[in-house]
Amino acid sequence: xxxxxxxxxxxxxxxxxxxxxxxxxxxxxxxxxxxxxxxxxxxxxxxxxxxxxxxxxxxxxxxxxxxxxxxxxxxxxxxxxxxxxxxxxxxxxxxxxxxxxxxxxxxxxxxxxxxxxxxxxxxxxxxxxxxxxxxxxxxxxxxxxxxxxxxxxxxxxxxxxxxxxxxxxxxxxxxxxxxxxxxxxxxxxxxxxxxxxxxxxxxxxxxxxxxxxxxxxxxxxxxxxxxxxxxxxxxxxxxxxxxxxxxxxxxxxxxxxxxxxxxxxxxxxxxxx
Amino acid sequence: xxxxxxxxxxxxxxxxxxxxxxxxxxxxxxxxxxxxxxxxxxxxxxxxxxxxxxxxxxxxxxxxxxxxxxxxxxxxxxxxxxxxxxxxxxxxxxxxxxxxxxxxxxxxxxxxxxxxxxxxxxxxxxxxxxxxxxxxxxxxxxxxxxxxxxxxxxxxxxxxxxxxxxxxxxxxxxxxxxxxxxxxxxxxxxxxxxxxxxxxxxxxxxxxxxxxxxxxxxxxxxxxxxxxxxxxxxxxxxxxxxxxxxxxxxxxxxxxxxxxxxxxxxxxxxxxx
DNA sequence: GCTTGACTCTCCCCCCGCGGGAGGGTCGAG
DNA sequence: CTCGACCCTCCCGCGGGGGGAGAGTCAAGC
Numbered sequence: 001x002x003x004x005x006x007x008x009x010x011x012x013x014x015x016x017x018x019x020x021x022x023x024x025x026x027x028x029x030x031x032x033x034x035x036x037x038x039x040x041x042x043x044x045x046x047x048x049x050x051x052x053x054x055x056x057x058x059x060x061x062x063x064x065x066x067x068x069x070x071x072x073x074x075x076x077x078x079x080x081x082x083x084x085x086x087x088x089x090x091x092x093x094x095x096x097x098x099x100x101x102x103x104x105x106x107x108x109x110x111x112x113x114x115x116x117x118x119x120x121x122x123x124x125x126x127x128x129x130x131x132x133x134x135x136x137x138x139x140x141x142x143x144x145x146x147x148x149x150x151x152x153x154x155x156x157x158x159x160x161x162x163x164x165x166x167x168x169x170x171x172x173x174x175x176x177x178x179x180x181x182x183x184x185x186x187x188x189x190x191x192x193x194x195x196x197x198x199x200x201x202x203x204x205x206x207x208x209x210x211x212x213x214x215x216x217x218x219x220x221x222x223x224x225x226x227x228x229x230x231x232x233x234x235x236x237x238x239x240x241x242x243x244x245x246x247x248x249x250x251x252x253x254x255x256x257x258x259x260x261x262x263x264x265x266x267x268x269x270x271x272x273x
Numbered sequence: 274x275x276x277x278x279x280x281x282x283x284x285x286x287x288x289x290x291x292x293x294x295x296x297x298x299x300x301x302x303x304x305x306x307x308x309x310x311x312x313x314x315x316x317x318x319x320x321x322x323x324x325x326x327x328x329x330x331x332x333x334x335x336x337x338x339x340x341x342x343x344x345x346x347x348x349x350x351x352x353x354x355x356x357x358x359x360x361x362x363x364x365x366x367x368x369x370x371x372x373x374x375x376x377x378x379x380x381x382x383x384x385x386x387x388x389x390x391x392x393x394x395x396x397x398x399x400x401x402x403x404x405x406x407x408x409x410x411x412x413x414x415x416x417x418x419x420x421x422x423x424x425x426x427x428x429x430x431x432x433x434x435x436x437x438x439x440x441x442x443x444x445x446x447x448x449x450x451x452x453x454x455x456x457x458x459x460x461x462x463x464x465x466x467x468x469x470x471x472x473x474x475x476x477x478x479x480x481x482x483x484x485x486x487x488x489x490x491x492x493x494x495x496x497x498x499x500x501x502x503x504x505x506x507x508x509x510x511x512x513x514x515x516x517x518x519x520x521x522x523x524x525x526x527x528x529x530x531x532x533x534x535x536x537x538x539x540x541x542x543x544x545x546x
Numbered sequence: 547g548c549t550t551g552a553c554t555c556t557c558c559c560c561c562c563g564c565g566g567g568a569g570g571g572t573c574g575a576g
Numbered sequence: 577c578t579c580g581a582c583c584c585t586c587c588c589g590c591g592g593g594g595g596g597a598g599a600g601t602c603a604a605g606c
Contacts, residue, residue, distance in 0.1 A: 101333035
């Protein structure tokens with residue numbers, strides 16, 4: 001027979017704080033079995049202890065309260081498992097990010113990078129096949145893979161050979177506001193017929209300040225910084241979205257230290273130099 | 274020559290948002306090289322780009338802004354490395370906790386635990402050597418190790434043999450308020466002479482509801498819950514801090530599944546049975 | 547019955563690390 | 577001079593609670 005417990009006793013049994021239990025009541029995550037309408041006193045039952053324990057486990061995994069509520073509310077155990085699996089996947093992602101950050105930090109502490117070669121060049125207009133969309137920063141990697149796959153397949157189907165390395169035009173809002181317009185493109189010699197999300201797109205001729213970034217993209221802000229410094233110190237105006245070209249990328253090798261990414265920053269006045 | 278950048282340009286170069294840069298200015302983490310006193314316009318220099326990059330790395334590791342400021346403000350590189358190492362240690366701790374939580378969750382989802390044997394017994398008064406202190410939950414593990422080491426050494430020095438398994442008296446505030454009084458004790462036959470933090474302490478006789486928890490302490494709230502249920506469903510009053518006894522623990526084996534921990538909850542009225 | 551001390555209630559403000567938006571000033575090119 | 581792009585400050589919000597004020601409740605002991 002489940003027996004009733006005051007909030008203090010329930011707190012002791014579950015190792016939650018009273019404040020936390022009240023909060024869980026407020027948000028509807030763990031509602032007391034009964035609430036005295038006159039005094040407002042909360043009464044829990046021993047049958048609620050297992051629920052509290054599940055909540056504790058999921059909180060230990062930093063699962064948001066809303067998601068926990070969804071797990072507890074799921075009727076079928078399959079749906080439950082799915083929600084939990086999704087959260088574990090997110091955790092793995094965070095872990096990978098952390099590991100990358102540790103590596104990058106170690107790198108940064110090891111010493112300043114070798115001076116990076118920056119050049120200035122006039123890029124002619126490019127005919128390309130492209131996939132354009134407004135994407136969230138969080139979904140960038142997945143979207144990118146999908147877009148590239150679609151481009152590849154379309155070019156192959158139309159028997160068009162790429163006329164250069166894959167690239168992207170990146171709206172800066174993608175970083176400052178977590179979402180922005182992104183165009184992934186492949187230069188082509190012959191015009192592509194639009195299929196699915198793939199469209200033909202002409203990239204205008206621009207003046208570019210260009211740096212080639214070597215290695216993993218976890219480090220790429222160093223090259224961005226070097227480029228910004230170069231441009232700013234020569235008092236050149238910057239204009240328009242950045243172009244990236246993936247000279248050597250995941251498509252070519254899984255050894256990230258071999259990757260080569262060209263970053264091109266459109267500038268609108270040539271340096272006196 | 275460092276050149277000046279508006280906040281928007283600096284944001285582009287570092288991939289921080291303008292909001293974030295303003296926030297860093299407010300809290301003093303990354304102060305613009307100059308601020309126009311008339312307009313309030315912030316101006317950064319290219320010399321600040323590397324600093325921004327370090328901040329980015331450390332934020333990727335979820336280091337609090339205050340700690341980052343401390344790292345940047347540290348004069349000697351040694352102090353810097355130490356701060357960072359400390360943070361990495363915290364990250365490792367969090368990782369271990371997450372892994373434990375995953376394991377515990379899997380366990381919990383696998384099915385309900387075998388019915389746990391709970392008994393009720395009269396515990397006689399115990400003469401013990403103890404270390405008592407108010408500790409933070411976060412430092413519990415470290416403090417515990419230290420206290421046990423000190424107890425061991427003291428008993429060995431005084432040639433006193435332990436008269437039972439190591440135990441602890443745990444104030445519940447430790448869990449509900451993140452800090453509380455904790456006493457680690459070893460029962461002894463002969464009185465111990467106080468040395469360092471070690472004192473002689475008599476534990477009063479009590480009536481205990483007792484459960485033996487099997488396995489890792491990550492799971493221990495399940496046993497707490499079972500015990501609370503047992504006690505509550507028989508309408509027995511609960512009184513005073515919990516006693517734990519580490520029958521088989523880290524001291525005996527590193528295989529956590531073999532650990533045995535006795536949890537004793539003082540009760541003040543016997544069950545009708 | 548009354549007192550006392552332990553519980554419990556609600557309500558409001560605080561923490562971090564920003565994001566969103568209102569409402570208004572500034573800058574430079576045409 | 578005007579336009580659009582920048583930039584400013586100020587206030588509110590999130591999630592997951594902690595801290596504390598001020599007031600009401602409960603049960604044991606006298």
